[in-house]
Amino acid sequence: MIPLSIQIKQGLAKLVLPLLFVFACLIMLLGQAQPKFVEAVRLKVSDYLAPGYALVEEPFGVLNGFLQNLKNIQHVAAENKALKDENLQLRRWYHVAMGLADENETLKKQLHWMPDPALSFITTRVVADISGVYRKAILVVLDENHKVRPGQVALDGFGLVGRVTEVGDRSARILLINDDSSRIPVRLLNSHAAAIMAGDNSLYPRLIFYPEDKHPVEGERVVTDAKGEALPAGIPIGYVHYIQPGQPVVIPYLPLDRLKIIRIFDYGMQQIVAPDAPGRVVSTKKKNRQGPVASPNMLGHNEE
Amino acid sequence: MITKKDHSQKDSHIRKPGIRPSRTKFQWIDIWVRSLVPMGFTVFVILFLSTPLDIPGRNELLPAVVMASVYFWAIYRPKSMPAIGVFCLGLLIDLLNFSIPGIVILLLLIIYGVGVTQRFRLARYNFVLVWLVFSFISLGVFLLQWALTSAFSLKLMPFYSFLFEIIFAIGFYPLLSIIFTWAHRTIADPDQV
Numbered sequence: 049m050i051p052l053s054i055q056i057k058q059g060l061a062k063l064v065l066p067l068l069f070v071f072a073c074l075i076m077l078l079g080q081a082q083p084k085f086v087e088a089v090r091l092k093v094s095d096y097l098a099p100g101y102a103l104v105e106e107p108f109g110v111l112n113g114f115l116q117n118l119k120n121i122q123h124v125a126a127e128n129k130a131l132k133d134e135n136l137q138l139r140r141w142y143h144v145a146m147g148l149a150d151e152n153e154t155l156k157k158q159l160h161w162m163p164d165p166a167l168s169f170i171t172t173r174v175v176a177d178i179s180g181v182y183r184k185a186i187l188v189v190l191d192e193n194h195k196v197r198p199g200q201v202a203l204d205g206f207g208l209v210g211r212v213t214e215v216g217d218r219s220a221r222i223l224l225i226n227d228d229s230s231r232i233p234v235r236l237l238n239s240h241a242a243a244i245m246a247g248d249n250s251l252y253p254r255l256i257f258y259p260e261d262k263h264p265v266e267g268e269r270v271v272t273d274a275k276g277e278a279l280p281a282g283i284p285i286g287y288v289h290y291i292q293p294g295q296p297v298v299i300p301y302l303p304l305d306r307l308k309i310i311r312i313f314d315y316g317m318q319q320i321v322a323p324d325a326p327g328r329v330v331s332t333k334k335k336n337r338q339g340p341v342a343s344p345n346m347l348g349h350n351e352e
Numbered sequence: 353m354i355t356k357k358d359h360s361q362k363d364s365h366i367r368k369p370g371i372r373p374s375r376t377k378f379q380w381i382d383i384w385v386r387s388l389v390p391m392g393f394t395v396f397v398i399l400f401l402s403t404p405l406d407i408p409g410r411n412e413l414l415p416a417v418v419m420a421s422v423y424f425w426a427i428y429r430p431k432s433m434p435a436i437g438v439f440c441l442g443l444l445i446d447l448l449n450f451s452i453p454g455i456v457i458l459l460l461l462i463i464y465g466v467g468v469t470q471r472f473r474l475a476r477y478n479f480v481l482v483w484l485v486f487s488f489i490s491l492g493v494f495l496l497q498w499a500l501t502s503a504f505s506l507k508l509m510p511f512y513s514f515l516f517e518i519i520f521a522i523g524f525y526p527l528l529s530i531i532f533t534w535a536h537r538t539i540a541d542p543d544q545v
Contacts, residue, residue: 064435065435065461065468071457072442073458076504077454090447093448104399105403108400108403176404177403181516182451183451
């Protein structure tokens, strides 16, 4: 330690706070000038913290599960009755679905339908909700030798939740569909209209840019559209609900703030390239191609 | 030896002159742990509120609790909440978050600066006035956060989150203040070794 007089020490102590203010402003500028660097640092930090998060979460997860159990015990009888009714109904639907699947199979055989390739996907645990007040994103843990790439699609048990934006060695960030910067082309299944699903940091992303003459219908299903080459078509997202007259939103099948386990799908968008056509003039940058269509068996929803 | 009765006395933290036996190793560890309580608590809150548990309003709660913690300890025990520590807390939040880096650091430093420069005045005020001052600062600070985030992302950010942050910060301060005051007198007081 360098010997300093008391006056100098006090003076230096007074300088610390202003200096830190300057550092904070410098970091802000750095974030604007070198976003790549900041992202790299963040990924390193999340990579190291991902196992730590799991440690913090585990005891509370157990406690939470126990409390949930206690709560559920109170409603067992009523729930049991409701489940029995629902089961009866579902069994009926199961037979209908099996009949339709059989019919579909025979029709496809007659048409010499080329089957969709089974997609590779991985299932991971959500270890942290890294949403800030103005951003919505989650962090998942991965193996050391994973094959997750930015741009891949993240689904929960029922539908789309987001896209992979950054990938580290042991973790990946997923930007949720309700983030303020998320814009996803979607298709409404009943009215057959295209629209854009825009996140606004609330739980339910809004529907915008739908056709004037085809307003979304309350309760109709929303799936992704392959426009813009960002996502494959046909991934279920949720259903339409009007929170106010003239303000349709998409309600995801599962709430976006309680994601526990998600699946990351590799749709192999890079591999689909149109075959060479001699003499055909192709614009240099923009390839006119259509993403694959997500059929139920691609998503792993098929029975048996 | 400090008895329980002495704790309640206002000047119990002032060490009286006199000869006492030198401290053992464990006592030094005890002092060290006690002085780490404020920072440790805040870091734990940051990590805990990042886990995906069913806590309503988690994202808005995190800045509110951290601000309250920084403000309280800046006034009552700045030695346990040094400026560098506040900077590191902000850096941790910024690195774990997806938002624009640096903004949270700036906000925490502002609130810390106000707390630490006005601490002798604020510590004399009664609780309601300290709370009122905190409410005003947090209003200004969160408004600044909203403005800076909007400016850097070149669009107007939704206003709801900002309102929730404010409500949480102001509403949670009394509760946290009770916990912190208790900790300040007991587990976070290095003079009680």
